[in-house]
Amino acid sequence: MKPINLEVDQSLSDSQAAAEHYLKRELYELVRLEPAVFEFLQAGSLDGLWYWDIENPAVEWMSPSFWTLLGYDPAEKQHLAAEWQDIINPDDLQLALQNFEKHCQAPHHPYDQVVRYRHKDGSTVWVRCRGIAIRDANGKPIRMLGAHNDLTPLKRTEQLLREKNRQLEKLAREDYLTSLYNRRAFYEHFESQLRISIRERLPISIALIDIDHFKQINDSLGHQKGDEVLCTLARLLEANSRDSDTLARFGGEEFIVLMFDADRQDGLKAAERLRQCVEESAMAQTSLTVSIGVSSHQQPDPVSGDIDAPRLCNRIIAKADQALYRAKRAGRNKIAHFDDDTCEDHICDTLARSLTQQAG
Numbered sequence: 001m002k003p004i005n006l007e008v009d010q011s012l013s014d015s016q017a018a019a020e021h022y023l024k025r026e027l028y029e030l031v032r033l034e035p036a037v038f039e040f041l042q043a044g045s046l047d048g049l050w051y052w053d054i055e056n057p058a059v060e061w062m063s064p065s066f067w068t069l070l071g072y073d074p075a076e077k078q079h080l081a082a083e084w085q086d087i088i089n090p091d092d093l094q095l096a097l098q099n100f101e102k103h104c105q106a107p108h109h110p111y112d113q114v115v116r117y118r119h120k121d122g123s124t125v126w127v128r129c130r131g132i133a134i135r136d137a138n139g140k141p142i143r144m145l146g147a148h149n150d151l152t153p154l155k156r157t158e159q160l161l162r163e164k165n166r167q168l169e170k171l172a173r174e175d176y177l178t179s180l181y182n183r184r185a186f187y188e189h190f191e192s193q194l195r196i197s198i199r200e201r202l203p204i205s206i207a208l209i210d211i212d213h214f215k216q217i218n219d220s221l222g223h224q225k226g227d228e229v230l231c232t233l234a235r236l237l238e239a240n241s242r243d244s245d246t247l248a249r250f251g252g253e254e255f256i257v258l259m260f261d262a263d264r265q266d267g268l269k270a271a272e273r274l275r276q277c278v279e280e281s282a283m284a285q286t287s288l289t290v291s292i293g294v295s296s297h298q299q300p301d302p303v304s305g306d307i308d309a310p311r312l313c314n315r316i317i318a319k320a321d322q323a324l325y326r327a328k329r330a331g332r333n334k335i336a337h338f339d340d341d342t343c344e345d346h347i348c349d350t351l352a353r354s355l356t357q358q359a360g
Helices: 015-020 022-033 033-045 065-070 081-084 090-105 154-174 183-200 214-222 225-237 264-279 282-286 309-329 345-359
Strands: 049-053 060-062 111-118 124-133 142-151 206-213 244-250 254-260 292-297 333-335
Touching: 022 033, 049 065, 060 065, 060 081, 060 214, 065 142, 124 154, 142 254, 154 183, 183 206, 183 244, 183 254, 183 309, 206 214, 206 225, 206 264, 214 225, 225 244, 225 254, 225 264, 225 282, 244 309, 254 264, 264 292, 264 333, 292 309, 309 333
Parallel strands: 292 333
Antiparallel strands: 049 060, 049 142, 111 124, 124 142, 206 254, 206 292, 244 254
């Protein structure tokens, strides 16, 4: 803002008047002569005005609407800067003071920030606080004129939207029935962990778990009972997996466990532990058992460049699926590990392509 004299003559030269629209000149004249017009503009577009005497910084005039916004009776408040400085967020006060100093030193630096005030009832009120320094003929700041806008409804809406987005993200990654990771979330985590395992040359294993004769449970006891079995099994598998393992419902009656830093032997031990805990649980009263297929991967040599993680993930899962098929053929309630000398490699390639198509 250009330096002005507080007692400057309000008249305009003929050339200035010609350059301005007559309605603008008329409006400015109304604001100057009619206090009601000024009050209307303030009430209609702002949530408070303030005018600060920089030369006497303890004194600051605050319009009544500002105190009303914060739940106070304006008659209770004095026109002192300390009145609002006691109820503003300390971090926001520091930001406002920093911007004030910068604005005083460089007029082009905006005095404009969103700050938090403590309402009389203890709640938070978000306010956009803007201002402009009034300078004397030498450019020295002598006053500060500012305006407030209440952003609290907007901030509350933003917070609600963030919460809704978090809920939607959770629903997008969570199996609706068991509250475990769903297939999509498992793939995302698997790809991330696989990249780390290859970079660090650490083994990684997965166990694909399928409930034996699950269709008979649905047919004989009903789908509601089948859902109860799935939920109970999910909790049982959670309780018997390592904290570092990632458990997900892969689809239907299939579950999948990702075991980081677990080689072939570790994967088989974990699979047997899970199979045995199901066999020995109260679920055994319904003759419930599971078959488990395990596959493992460890990068023998460092990899230069990026890897095709999605394709490799699907291939590892396809190998576990082949091992699961072997466990089923062996009589169910068994575990099996994929071994290149006992499983058809071309079958794994076909399954991997199918999984890739499903993921896409």
